[in-house]
Amino acid sequence: MNRVFLFFVTSLLALILGWGIGGYITYNKTLDAVGKIPGSPIIIKSAYDKSSHSVIFSILNPGTLPLTVISESFVFKPGKETSEKRYEMKNIPAQVPLIPLGITTVSLKLKEGSQELKAGDIVMATIHYVHPLSDDVYTVSHKFEYTGKPQETPPKEIKNEKQEDKQ
Amino acid sequence: MNFEKVAWWIFWLTFGFLLFLIFFGISLAFLTATSVEFAYILGLVSFLLLGNKLLFGYGWIANVLDIVISSKKVTDIYKDRVKRKLQEKGFTVEEKLQELSFKALIMLAFKDLDYYRYSYYGIFLLLTLITIMAKFNLLGEFVIGKYIEGVFWGAATVTFFVWGLEQLSKVSFVEYNLLGIQEKTEKEG
Numbered sequence: 001m002n003r004v005f006l007f008f009v010t011s012l013l014a015l016i017l018g019w020g021i022g023g024y025i026t027y028n029k030t031l032d033a034v035g036k037i038p039g040s041p042i043i044i045k046s047a048y049d050k051s052s053h054s055v056i057f058s059i060l061n062p063g064t065l066p067l068t069v070i071s072e073s074f075v076f077k078p079g080k081e082t083s084e085k086r087y088e089m090k091n092i093p094a095q096v097p098l099i100p101l102g103i104t105t106v107s108l109k110l111k112e113g114s115q116e117l118k119a120g121d122i123v124m125a126t127i128h129y130v131h132p133l134s135d136d137v138y139t140v141s142h143k144f145e146y147t148g149k150p151q152e153t154p155p156k157e158i159k160n161e162k163q164e165d166k167q
Numbered sequence: 168m169n170f171e172k173v174a175w176w177i178f179w180l181t182f183g184f185l186l187f188l189i190f191f192g193i194s195l196a197f198l199t200a201t202s203v204e205f206a207y208i209l210g211l212v213s214f215l216l217l218g219n220k221l222l223f224g225y226g227w228i229a230n231v232l233d234i235v236i237s238s239k240k241v242t243d244i245y246k247d248r249v250k251r252k253l254q255e256k257g258f259t260v261e262e263k264l265q266e267l268s269f270k271a272l273i274m275l276a277f278k279d280l281d282y283y284r285y286s287y288y289g290i291f292l293l294l295t296l297i298t299i300m301a302k303f304n305l306l307g308e309f310v311i312g313k314y315i316e317g318v319f320w321g322a323a324t325v326t327f328f329v330w331g332l333e334q335l336s337k338v339s340f341v342e343y344n345l346l347g348i349q350e351k352t353e354k355e356g
Contacts, residue, residue, distance in 0.1 A: 029203070
């Protein structure tokens with residue numbers, strides 16, 4: 001090993017070292033920045049439970065910030081078999097925290113005395129949620145058609161539209 | 168004479184201003200650092216303290232050898248420098264040092280730094296092991312691994328300079344041996 005060879009080896013090591021340090025700092029800064037972005041919840045499964053007369057949602061929170069469901073509203077569109085013409089439930093207050101990077105099950109109890117769901121009924125649920133970085137209220141609307149089975153997984157083409165409302 | 172004084176004053180003023188800028192920059196780096204950058208600075212500073220003796224020791228040897236190689240002769244000035252350095256480090260038997268050649272004196276200086284070298288690389292190896300264990304979650308918390316890695320990169324920066332200076336001084340010593348420079352006994356002013 002002479003001085004010239006040492007010079008090249010040292011330069012190569014310096015490059016690798018700078019790469020490592022820069023990568024480490026950039027990675028952690030990016031991770032911090034991405035961690036502050038709230039994720040939009042995705043309803044991956046919805047089902048009607050006949051015995052407890054409630055609709056159960058499985059909500060995935062894809063972000064690293066905890067979200068809180070503050071209220072739910074529920075719009076019912078009658079199908080052919082049901083006798084009820086129309087009914088609506090609005091703003092059921094709730095305080096359900098959605099865990100980061102995980103699935104939370106939220107159950108929505110229907111009004112007592114109302115008829116149970118029949119096949120062909122279309123249910124439109126709207127979930128209002130907040131995140132700790134702002135005072136705004138965000139909503140997720142989810143529509144599914146009840147087909148009559150007790151436990152139901154909706155088809156894969158879940159309609160999940162996100163609206164950002166300032167209320 | 169007067170010109171020389173002015174030149175010195177200009178030099179000291181510039182040097183002082185440079186020191187002030189360095190101090191300012193380091194303070195700014197400390198104040199604005201995020202947590203991972205702070206971990207990096209912490210590792211850098213602590214390993215600079217640990218490797219201080221090695222950095223200056225190998226740098227000093229490389230510097231002496233560089234002068235000797237470029238001037239292609241060993242005068243008593245350089246031999247005396249190495250002798251004084253060795254006496255500072257506890258080689259007190261002066262008669263023995265007087266008998267030794269320049270090559271042997273340099274080898275003694277290398278030998279003296281070996282203890283510090285082994286402990287420095289040993290501690291760095293330990294830190295590397297802890298970092299790897301933390302990155303593979305063997306120590307439990309992921310949060311620790313994030314900051315241990317910053318300390319490791321700071322230590323690696325200092326280790327790079329320690330290793331580079333060590334290799335430079337050893338390569339210079341090999342080069343000095345290959346040149347076969349004759350020692351001159353008479354003093355040159």
